[in-house]
Every structure is written in C-alpha cells, then in structure tokens.
Amino acid sequence: MGTLWHNGTFFTLKQPNEAVDAVFVKDGKIVALGSKDTLLQDFKQDITHIKDVKGGYVYPGFVDSHLHMIGHGEKLRSLDLSEAKTSTEMKDWLEQKARESGEEDWVLAEGWNENNFSDRKIFTRYELDEISPQKPLYASRVCRHAALVNSEALRRASISKDTPDPAGGVIERDESGEPTGYLMDAAADMIKEVMPPVDKEYVLQSLKRSVEDLLAQGITGGHTEDMNYYNGFSETIDVFQTLIHKNGYRFRTNLLIHHEQIDEMNRQGFSRGELSPYLEIGTMKIFADGALGGRTALLSEPYSDDPENYGVAMHTHEDLKMLVKKARQNNMPVAIHVIGDAALEHAIDALEQFPPVEGRDRLIHLQVARPDLIERLKSLAVILDLQPRFVATDFPWVEERLGEQRLASSFVWKTLLDEGLHCAGGSDAPIEPPGPLLGMHAAITRRHPDQIDHPGYGPEQKLSRFEAVQLFTSGSAFATGHEHRRGLITEGYDADFTVLSHDLFSCQLEEYLSADVFMTIVDDKVMFEKE
The missing domain is CATH 2.30.40.10 (Urease, subunit C, domain 1)
Incomplete structure (x- = not known):
C-alpha cells in the first residue's frame, strides 16, 4: 500500500x-x-x-522540542490569566472563578504576569482573602516558578512566620516576617503537596485536549516533561500509553523523566528508548534554577533591579553533578533547565565531568549565556533547547532584570547557531502558546506581534526564515537523535x-x-x- x-x-x-x-x-x-x-x-x-x-505548502512535521503536554491541556481547561491586561481584570476573573467554584473546591488559576499590568501589581494574601475568604486559592505565575496563594492555602500547608524557606525556594515575607502569599519555586510546591490529588481520568482528558489542540496547530510531535506532577511515573506513563497506544492518537511523543521519578521508572521495568513509533523515553530532566520573571534564575551577578538577589539554585553545585552522574548510571542523557548564566556554568561543569554514555544532552532555555560559556559548550555533545517566543513576551521588562550590559549575552539565538551549536525550537507551553508559527515569528522579528514598527530587541540576533523553520523541524529531530529519519x-x-x-x-x-x-x-x- x-x-x-x-x-x-x-x-x-x-x-x-x-x-x-x-x-x-x-x-x-x-x-x-x-x-x-x-x-x-x-x-x-x-x-x-x-x-x-x-x-497547500507542505513542511516536515513541526515538532515542539520542549513543552508540558498535560500542563497545556490543564491550561485549556482552567482559568487562564495570561490574557489579563490589568490587575483589575485579573481580580475580576479570580472573583468570578471563586463564585463558580464549589464549596469544597480550591480556586485554581494560572498564567498571571504582572509585567502585563501598568501598575506591575502582585497581589498579597490579604487581597486574595477578599476574593476568596474561605476557599484556598492558588494562582500560578506564567513562568510556573512562582505562585500567589491566600491565607487559607498557607494555613493548609502549615506555612507561617516561623516556616523556613525550603531548599530551592523562597517564601516572600513582609517587614514583620509574615508570608505575603508570594511563593517561589520549591515554596510553591509546599502548597501543591496539600492540594487534593488529581485523578487519572482528569489527567487523561487533559492530555487528550492537549494533543488535539497541538495537532490543530500543525504540530506532529512534542518533547514533554510531565512525569513528576500527576501521581507519579507509573500512573502518568499509563495515561500516555492509553491515549497514544489504545486510543490511536498518532503524535510523536518524547518523554523527559524528572530525576525524582527515575527510580520508579526502573522499578516499573522502563528504560530509555522507543515504546512504539509514537512514544519514547528520552532524557532525565533536572532543574538547575528558576526564571527571570520571579527573579529566581541563578545569575553570576545580582539582578539589576534587585541588587541583593542572585536568584535560586535548585541544587548545590555538587548535588547537580551527582544527579548527572545518576543519569549516566542509568544510561540516560540529561535535560537541564538553565536560564541564568550561573546555572548554565554549573550545568556545563557537571556535563564536562560526567559526559553522556549514549545520546545527547540538552540544555533548556539558555536565556543568559556568557561568551566564555558558549565557547565551552562547543566541546560538549549537547543540544540547546530554545524558546524564541520568550523574546516577544519577556522584553522590555527583562531589561530591568538584567541591565544593559548583560543584554549583549542574553537571548543570543543567532550567536549560538553561528558558533555551530545545534539548536531546537519549542514553546515551553503552557508558559507560552504552543503555536510554532508564533515561535518562528519571534525568532525572525525579535518582537511581540503587536509591535509592528519595532526594530526588534537585539536585532543582530534575528534568525533567517530558513533558520527559524529548521528549529522546529530538523533541530527538534536532532535533539532526539532522529535526524536521519525526521525533520x-x-x-x-x-x-x-x-x-x-x-x-x-x-x-x-x-x-x-x-x-x-x-x-x-x-x-x-x-x-x-x-x-
């Protein structure tokens, strides 16, 4: 046939x-x-x-090299605050959500971004108490590295004035030491631990909604990290197998396995490699730092708009190396989330000490990359996983975080390609919309779609149309070692x-x-x- x-x-x-x-x-x-x-x-x-x-005009299937497929489906099914243009609008939407939620429900929302508001407002727990005085409220920031919660959520998680910051997280406090309700990275995870667990059907329907939306946007596959958030590896892998193998959803899915789930993966008899033509286990995922938006990305010099703050290291330098070593013991490459240059340096140190046994490592995001670090990257078997859309949405506020001097080594996609480094393109959905054409447009123009007359932020870093399309085709294929069969x-x-x-x-x-x-x-x- x-x-x-x-x-x-x-x-x-x-x-x-x-x-x-x-x-x-x-x-x-x-x-x-x-x-x-x-x-x-x-x-x-x-x-x-x-x-x-x-x-029509036919291209090799577009593949998103970094996203969270179940999280994208959740966003499609929940209150999305990413389009709120004012703090008043965000408040109105949360109030409506609180009214519609059942008496025993949590009020859940995600995607808020204070940089979209003229007043740059970040709500406090007391303001959220007015919106939802009795039901716990949890609103994840657009970066998913920070969250806002009300007093009831803090109470359920036993977070008080006397609670120390967890490793890899920050509980923001007021002048008297009381939590303000703004939690960063591991501190936000303390709230998640007391939320009602999601059931398997909810996760399956979220994944189904996600895949249907991704296919409608011309995406034929995705490299996704979901395996530590929905009742563990065993239940989540079963959801993927149910949708793709039993329900017949053809979608080339490469799974990144969070380092905390590697032992469970082994106990269940899984290992790196193809489970079918549409589902495979790829790399071990590690977070080295947070995000620029919440000032938790780890920098070698302090934030320009917060001179006492260098960001947050998710692991000590030595612990990060040991996690990479663990991946090697499992014959797995690693995929390390690195946004700040200090996090990138720590990751490079680990990769140099423990090179991959097989496959290629990934470094995800690389928003701040000093020239000396780029030079070191050239000797590694590594893929750079880029999200061009961040240029469209992080500027101009990111200039306040980094200052003019560091911008020359930030979001330098063109430099990375010109230095001969292999790059792939993704969205980090649900952080950004998953449409590949949005990512390509951002890579080519270096501006938000609404800024038609803008010359672009860092215009010398603009990609050609061919380079932009390659990120989401041959680049993504190379990231999974499929450059001889896809892209x-x-x-x-x-x-x-x-x-x-x-x-x-x-x-x-x-x-x-x-x-x-x-x-x-x-x-x-x-x-x-x-x-």
Whole structure:
C-alpha cells in the first residue's frame, strides 16, 4: 500500500527554497519525490491512495522540542490569566472563578504576569482573602516558578512566620516576617503537596485536549516533561500509553523523566528508548534554577533591579553533578533547565565531568549565556533547547532584570547557531502558546506581534526564515537523535507533514500569525484537517 500526496509545494528543507510537487509514501516512509505524473508512472503498481493537499505548502512535521503536554491541556481547561491586561481584570476573573467554584473546591488559576499590568501589581494574601475568604486559592505565575496563594492555602500547608524557606525556594515575607502569599519555586510546591490529588481520568482528558489542540496547530510531535506532577511515573506513563497506544492518537511523543521519578521508572521495568513509533523515553530532566520573571534564575551577578538577589539554585553545585552522574548510571542523557548564566556554568561543569554514555544532552532555555560559556559548550555533545517566543513576551521588562550590559549575552539565538551549536525550537507551553508559527515569528522579528514598527530587541540576533523553520523541524529531530529519519522531506524519512496556507519563505512576516493549518499528517495519516 502506498500514498501519493500531491497538489502542493513540498519543501524538503535540505536547502532554502528546494521544493517538489508531489511525494510518494509507502509503509509510513517517503519513497520518492517529484512531479505527480512521474510518480504515478513510476509507482503505479504500489499507489493505493491519492491524497490532495489542496494547494497547500507542505513542511516536515513541526515538532515542539520542549513543552508540558498535560500542563497545556490543564491550561485549556482552567482559568487562564495570561490574557489579563490589568490587575483589575485579573481580580475580576479570580472573583468570578471563586463564585463558580464549589464549596469544597480550591480556586485554581494560572498564567498571571504582572509585567502585563501598568501598575506591575502582585497581589498579597490579604487581597486574595477578599476574593476568596474561605476557599484556598492558588494562582500560578506564567513562568510556573512562582505562585500567589491566600491565607487559607498557607494555613493548609502549615506555612507561617516561623516556616523556613525550603531548599530551592523562597517564601516572600513582609517587614514583620509574615508570608505575603508570594511563593517561589520549591515554596510553591509546599502548597501543591496539600492540594487534593488529581485523578487519572482528569489527567487523561487533559492530555487528550492537549494533543488535539497541538495537532490543530500543525504540530506532529512534542518533547514533554510531565512525569513528576500527576501521581507519579507509573500512573502518568499509563495515561500516555492509553491515549497514544489504545486510543490511536498518532503524535510523536518524547518523554523527559524528572530525576525524582527515575527510580520508579526502573522499578516499573522502563528504560530509555522507543515504546512504539509514537512514544519514547528520552532524557532525565533536572532543574538547575528558576526564571527571570520571579527573579529566581541563578545569575553570576545580582539582578539589576534587585541588587541583593542572585536568584535560586535548585541544587548545590555538587548535588547537580551527582544527579548527572545518576543519569549516566542509568544510561540516560540529561535535560537541564538553565536560564541564568550561573546555572548554565554549573550545568556545563557537571556535563564536562560526567559526559553522556549514549545520546545527547540538552540544555533548556539558555536565556543568559556568557561568551566564555558558549565557547565551552562547543566541546560538549549537547543540544540547546530554545524558546524564541520568550523574546516577544519577556522584553522590555527583562531589561530591568538584567541591565544593559548583560543584554549583549542574553537571548543570543543567532550567536549560538553561528558558533555551530545545534539548536531546537519549542514553546515551553503552557508558559507560552504552543503555536510554532508564533515561535518562528519571534525568532525572525525579535518582537511581540503587536509591535509592528519595532526594530526588534537585539536585532543582530534575528534568525533567517530558513533558520527559524529548521528549529522546529530538523533541530527538534536532532535533539532526539532522529535526524536521519525526521525533520526533512526526503527519501527514507517518516511521512510527517505540516500543511499550511502560506509559503513561509516568501509571505509577509505578519502572515505567519494568520496562516491556516490545512492538515497535520503523522505517519502518513491525516490527524487534523481544517474544515
């Protein structure tokens, strides 16, 4: 059985603007490229299906190299504060959520970002008490490295004036030492520990909603980190297997396993590698620091707008090395969350001391990367996992955090590519929207879509259109060691395609934001088609 895909422009991505008119696929693999007539002639005995892409522009399937799939589904199902433009609007939405919640429910929301507000307001526990005086309230910041809670939530978690900061976290306090309700990183996890556990059906439905949305946005696969937040490894891996293997959702899923779940993974008999053509276990995930928004990213020099603060190390320098060593003992690469330059330096130290046994390591985010650290990266077997959309949403407030001098070594995507480092592109959804075209637009323009006349933040770091598309195709394939089977449209590669209404190499840049997804094709099967 074979399929002839035709009536489109199929970009091979082997080099800029290289394209063909049709592609013949057999058993899920691309067999030949060319014109429709030639392929019909050459493979007439094997062609059992002829499928029309309706004049669309076809790319290798877009893959998000770093996101949280279940978290994205949760965001789609919960109160999303990311679009609140004022603190008053955020308050109104929380009040409505509190009214609608049952008497025994927690009031849950996520995505708030004080940098979207003209007054930069961060609510206190007492203000949240007015919104929800009796029900516990938990509102996660957009970065998911900080949260706001009310007094009832603090009470349930036994967080008081006398509670010390946990390792890797900060309980913000007022002048008298009382918690303000603003919790960072591990301190926010103290609240999560007393929340009612989510049940398996909730997690499954969240994952289902996520995958359906990702497919609708032209995404054929994702590298996701979810395995430490939904009742542990065993239950979460079963949810993925249920959706992908039993329910037939074709979506190329690479699982990052949080370091706290590695022992459970081993006890359940799992190890790194493919579980099926659509599900595989990849790397061990480690957090080295927090985020710039909450000033918990670990910097080598203090924050420009908080001179006593260097950020938060999630692990000591030595403990980080031991976690990398543990990954090696399990024959696994690591994926380390590093945003600040001090965190990046600690990660490089660990990778240099304990190189990978097999596969490639990842460093995720790299928002502050000093030139000396970039030079050291060049000698490592490492993938740099970038989220271009952060440039669109973190500026201009990030200039206040870092100061002018550090900006020259921050968000330097073009420099990383020019230095010959391998980079992949993702969204970090639900932190940012998962649309690959949003990420590509940000990589090319270095500005928010609303800032049409802006020259771009750090314009010398703008990527070409070809480089931007590569991040989400061949770059993501390289990150998982699949560069010889995915990321291009060429012979022998998997038949994963994203079909768009626009030619990304010639359309107006603003049309990236309005382009339609005609089809999303995974393993020669249409998984989404626009009506």
